[in-house]
Amino acid sequence: MHKNWWKILASVLVLYSVIGGLLINVPALPILHESIRTVYFHVPMWIGMFIAYLVSVIYSIKYLKSNHPNHDLMAVEAVNTGLMFAAVGFASGMTWANFTWGDYWPNDPKLNSSAIATLLYLAYIVLRGSLEEEQKRARISSVYNIFAFPVMVVLIFILPRLTDSLHPGNGGNPAFGQYDLDSNMKLVLYPAMIGWGLMSAWIMTLRYRIRLIENKQNQINS
Amino acid sequence: MKKLISLLGIILMSLVTFAQEGQIEMADELRSSGKIYVVVAVLVMLFVAFIIYLFTIDKRVKKIENSK
Numbered sequence: 368m369h370k371n372w373w374k375i376l377a378s379v380l381v382l383y384s385v386i387g388g389l390l391i392n393v394p395a396l397p398i399l400h401e402s403i404r405t406v407y408f409h410v411p412m413w414i415g416m417f418i419a420y421l422v423s424v425i426y427s428i429k430y431l432k433s434n435h436p437n438h439d440l441m442a443v444e445a446v447n448t449g450l451m452f453a454a455v456g457f458a459s460g461m462t463w464a465n466f467t468w469g470d471y472w473p474n475d476p477k478l479n480s481s482a483i484a485t486l487l488y489l490a491y492i493v494l495r496g497s498l499e500e501e502q503k504r505a506r507i508s509s510v511y512n513i514f515a516f517p518v519m520v521v522l523i524f525i526l527p528r529l530t531d532s533l534h535p536g537n538g539g540n541p542a543f544g545q546y547d548l549d550s551n552m553k554l555v556l557y558p559a560m561i562g563w564g565l566m567s568a569w570i571m572t573l574r575y576r577i578r579l580i581e582n583k584q585n586q587i588n589s
Numbered sequence: 590m591k592k593l594i595s596l597l598g599i600i601l602m603s604l605v606t607f608a609q610e611g612q613i614e615m616a617d618e619l620r621s622s623g624k625i626y627v628v629v630a631v632l633v634m635l636f637v638a639f640i641i642y643l644f645t646i647d648k649r650v651k652k653i654e655n656s657k
Contacts, residue, residue: 389625580654
């Protein structure tokens, strides 16, 4: 029970973000109108993805240090969770983009680079699938993961900021602070980010625990 | 865990009654305006279901873990 406090916190924050996100006043901006509220749900998905990949790379490093197979299992389940968050992040972003930017996929640098980053992690899954031997698979995929993580950070969080992008905060567009995000919005967005980050952690630990049970069962059967 | 779920249930029930009171008071405005409270109610229900689902999965996994 006392170990579950963060799951309750995650639930409360997410529910708060739903209620607050729909009811608290937002700045009236042209083109965006009420759709600005999507930011409370779209951005936290990417935070969830980022947390998952971060945990994954930490456990890959841990695996290389310890050679404990469970660390590798945590890394792969974290990536699986991250891919799920990326998928909903794309879906929500594309829907939003269609109504504000006029196209599901306006060739925006942030969109393209996040697509490449997602392919990077899909390649991680493919790489794992192609290696039969367990220790080799764990070691090679851990090394791959350590390279993939900084590339993902550069692709999603750095490169789009250097060029012109439709996303706020990129290419000289104001993001947090000046016009786009007033203090009312921060009141919802930051709790939503924390809530979904914790949700991501919760889902990946669930997957990891199920994976451990499966693993144990496979060992008994074989 | 059971305590936790019942606690959560009570909190949610109080939330629901709270929401209903709001709806009764503001019913006229709800019909004339964009009916945003309906959306809030639907989404809250959806997310509560999602969260309860997560908790039940958590419980089942724990049960299997303990049985080994």
